[in-house]
Amino acid sequence: MSTIRTEPAARPYRVEAGGVTLAAKAAAMELYEGGRGPTIYVDRADIDMTMLEKTDRTTTCPHKGRASYYSIKTPQGTLANAVWSYEAPTGDSGAIAGHLAFYTDKVTLTQV
Numbered sequence: 001m002s003t004i005r006t007e008p009a010a011r012p013y014r015v016e017a018g019g020v021t022l023a024a025k026a027a028a029m030e031l032y033e034g035g036r037g038p039t040i041y042v043d044r045a046d047i048d049m050t051m052l053e054k055t056d057r058t059t060t061c062p063h064k065g066r067a068s069y070y071s072i073k074t075p076q077g078t079l080a081n082a083v084w085s086y087e088a089p090t091g092d093s094g095a096i097a098g099h100l101a102f103y104t105d106k107v108t109l110t111q112v
Contacts (some may be wrong), residue, residue, distance in 0.1 A: 002030075003034060003092075004031065004032070004033050004063055004064070004091065004092040004093050005031075005032045005092070006029050006030065006031050006032070006041075006092075006093065006095040007029070007030055008027070008028070008029060008030075009027070009028040009029065009030050009040065009111070010111075011046055011111045011112060012025045012027055012028065012046075012111070012112055013025075013026050013028045013040060013042055013098050013109050013111055013112065014026070014108075014109070014110045014111075014112050015042055015047065015102065015105040015107060015108070015109055015111065016107065016108045017051075017072045017074060017079055017082065017102075017108065018072065018074025018075065018076045018077065018109070019076055019108060020049055020051065020074050020075065021045050021048075021073060022047050022048050022052075022072070022084075022107075023042060023046045023048065025046070025064035025112055026042040026043055026047060027042070027043040027046055028040050028041060028042045028043065028099070029041045029043075029095055029096055029099055030092070031093065031095075031096055031101075033063065039101055040097060040101065040102070041096040041099035041100065041101050041108050042083070042100050042101075042102070042109075043050060043098065043099055044098050044099060044100055045098070047100060051072055051073055051080075052070040052071070052072060052073070052083060053070060053071050053072075053073060053078075054068065054069070054070050055069045055070060055071055055080070055081055057069040057081050059084075062085075063090070063091055063092075063109060064086050064089050064090060064091070064093040065082060065086050065088060065089050065090040065092065065093070065098070066086070066087070066088070067084045067085065067086050067092075068084065068085050068086075068087055069081040069083065069084050069085075070082070070083040070084070070085070070100070071083075072106070072107070079106045079107070081103075082102060082106040083100050083101070083102050083103075083107075084100070084101050085099065085100045085101070086096050087088070
C-alpha cells in the first residue's frame with residue numbers, strides 16, 4: 001500500500017521549458033509517495049496553458065488514478081508528453097486536482 005502525503009510548497013515556483021517561461025510565480029503542492037522526494041504539482045491557474053497541447057497519452061496509477069498528458073510548444077520545438085495531470089485524483093491525492101506535474105529532464109522548476 002502506498003502512503004501519499006501532500007502539502008503546500010513553502011514558496012512559489014517558476015516553470016521554464018525550451019527557453020520560455022510557463023509560469024513566473026506559481027503556487028504548488030508537494031506530493032510525497034513512499035520514500036521518494038516530492039513531486040511538484042503546480043497550480044494550473046498559474047500556468048500559461050496556451051503553451052500546452054493535450055495529447056492522447058494516458059496512464060493509470062493505482063494510488064492516484066488516471067493521468068492525462070500534455071506536450072509543451074516552444075520556439076525550439078515540441079517537448080512531447082512533458083506534463084501530466086490527474087484530472088480526478090483518487091484516494092489521498094485529492095489535493096493535486098487542478099495541478100500539473102512536469103518531467104524535470106524537460107522542464108526547469110525553480111522555487112522563487
